[in-house]
Amino acid sequence: xxxxxxxxxxxxxxxxxxxxxxxxxxxxxxxxxxxxxxxxxxxxxxxxxxxxxxxxxxxxxxxxxxxxxxxxxxxxxxxxxxxxxxxxxxxxxxxxxxxxxxxxxxxxxxxxxxxxxxxxxxxxxxxxxxxxxx
Amino acid sequence: xxxxxxxxxxxxxxxxxxxxxxxxxxxxxxxxxxxxxxxxxxxxxxxxxxxxxxxxxxxxxxxxxxxxxxxxxxxxxxxxxxxxxxxxxxxxxxxxxxxxxxxxxxxxxxxxxxxxxxxxxxxxxxxxxxxxxxxxxxxxxxxxxxxxxxxxxxxxxxxxxxxxxxxxxxxxxxxxxxxxxxxxxxxxxxxxxxxxxxxxxxxxxxxxxxxxxxxxxxxxxxxxxxxxxxxxxxxxxxxxxxxxxxxxxxxxxxxxxxxxxxxxxxxxxxxxxxxxxxxxxxxxxxxxxxxxxxxxxxxxxxxxxxxxxxxxxxxxxxxxxxx
Numbered sequence: 001x002x003x004x005x006x007x008x009x010x011x012x013x014x015x016x017x018x019x020x021x022x023x024x025x026x027x028x029x030x031x032x033x034x035x036x037x038x039x040x041x042x043x044x045x046x047x048x049x050x051x052x053x054x055x056x057x058x059x060x061x062x063x064x065x066x067x068x069x070x071x072x073x074x075x076x077x078x079x080x081x082x083x084x085x086x087x088x089x090x091x092x093x094x095x096x097x098x099x100x101x102x103x104x105x106x107x108x109x110x111x112x113x114x115x116x117x118x119x120x121x122x123x124x125x126x127x128x129x130x131x132x133x134x
Numbered sequence: 135x136x137x138x139x140x141x142x143x144x145x146x147x148x149x150x151x152x153x154x155x156x157x158x159x160x161x162x163x164x165x166x167x168x169x170x171x172x173x174x175x176x177x178x179x180x181x182x183x184x185x186x187x188x189x190x191x192x193x194x195x196x197x198x199x200x201x202x203x204x205x206x207x208x209x210x211x212x213x214x215x216x217x218x219x220x221x222x223x224x225x226x227x228x229x230x231x232x233x234x235x236x237x238x239x240x241x242x243x244x245x246x247x248x249x250x251x252x253x254x255x256x257x258x259x260x261x262x263x264x265x266x267x268x269x270x271x272x273x274x275x276x277x278x279x280x281x282x283x284x285x286x287x288x289x290x291x292x293x294x295x296x297x298x299x300x301x302x303x304x305x306x307x308x309x310x311x312x313x314x315x316x317x318x319x320x321x322x323x324x325x326x327x328x329x330x331x332x333x334x335x336x337x338x339x340x341x342x343x344x345x346x347x348x349x350x351x352x353x354x355x356x357x358x359x360x361x362x363x364x365x366x367x368x369x370x371x372x373x374x375x376x377x378x379x380x381x382x383x384x385x386x387x388x389x390x391x392x393x394x395x396x397x398x399x400x401x402x403x404x405x406x407x408x409x410x411x412x413x414x415x416x417x418x419x420x421x422x423x424x425x426x427x428x429x430x431x432x433x434x435x436x437x438x439x440x441x442x443x444x445x446x447x448x449x450x451x452x453x454x455x456x457x
Contacts, residue, residue: 005166031230036254041237048243057158
């Protein structure tokens with residue numbers, strides 16, 4: 001049977017941050033929205049995330065932050081994406097991110113940020129309308 | 135259809151050179167079943183079929199991914215390059231999937247000689263995804279020495295993997311029922327090697343005995359492979375040496391008999407059937423797409439005006455007339 005094009009999302013924690021509840025919840029919600037979610041789990045480094053995104057041919061990379069390392073890892077992830085030419089892949093960050101850091105994260109190259117307490121529909125909608133064509 | 139702005143020939147060359155991004159893209163295309171992927175596969179096919187192929191199947195939570203993690207490590211220590219395909223189920227309701235196999239094998243993510251691809255089953259029965267057979271060919275074309283396929287958590291009858299790979303490991307655990315389960319047909323018949331994982335748990339001796347007893351009842355020809363039962367504890371690494379030994383023994387057996395040829399034959403036979411059914415369905419139903427006919431057919435069946443047999447006969451007759 002010819003399948004509809006599925007959206008593939010890689011969801012990960014990064015560094016030593018061990019709070020994965022949010023990442024799991026978001027993964028489940030995206031699954032419910034009909035997307036294929038590759039869940040990488042905790043303690044991933046930017047290189048791991050990008051390598052996984054390449055091997056899995058992901059359309060979206062989602063990184064969940066909680067422990068305040070978002071300003072450290074975000075530029076590293078963006079650099080890795082650039083290095084490997086993943087310019088058509090969406091990079092979405094989420095979790096506990098202070099509002100005052102959001103502008104600088106966007107400047108670093110995050111496509112969209114959904115902080116804790118965000119609703120699901122806008123996230124799903126954002127991905128559906130901004131994901132690359134294949 | 136354009137693909138990274140390259141010609142088919144360029145793409146084929148990149149895949150043969152092991153380019154991960156191009157290969158990743160190709161597997162996506164194959165999952166989506168588009169024509170471009172097929173054209174590439176035609177060119178790649180002659181360069182496939184030379185890898186050692188292993189399958190891991192068994193119930194969800196039996197430890198397939200954790201065992202896989204050990205096997206990747208062992209093969210890497212032997213200097214072998216490794217491709218992995220890990221299948222997890224798609225939701226029958228949303229069509230989405232949660233693919234969690236990478237978690238247990240994440241230590242190998244950054245190893246350039248290891249390539250891991252998760253696949254959602256997308257409703258395909260048999261324990262694999264429809265495009266798993268093709269993804270395996272892609273990884274062979276990329277030149278991996280060993281390619282391992284992990285099925286989704288299989289129940290009793292998800293046994294397609296046996297014809298896809300050379301050596302099939304069936305992972306079982308204690309506490310999954312009495313000896314009656316070991317006597318049943320289906321999945322209990324497909325292991326070249328039975329891996330009794332979590333063998334440190336209570337009841338493992340009983341399971342071991344009942345499997346061995348069942349296997350001993352199997353009529354076997356002289357010189358034919360006798361399935362081995364190997365006890366492991368994937369979390370501690372216990373028994374992995376024995377498992378590797380078992381795998382190599384089965385590979386030796388295949389090479390020293392005409393069994394390797396038989397395995398290749400079965401694989402192609404299964405692929406042919408798969409591609410044939412797929413293409414047939416695609417070609418025949420293509421004419422129905424967007425016409426609303428399918429909906430009308432279904433309606434007429436529900437309303438009792440027709441039945442599925444008559445409908446399919448009609449569809450086939452129309453198709454043949456149009457040819």
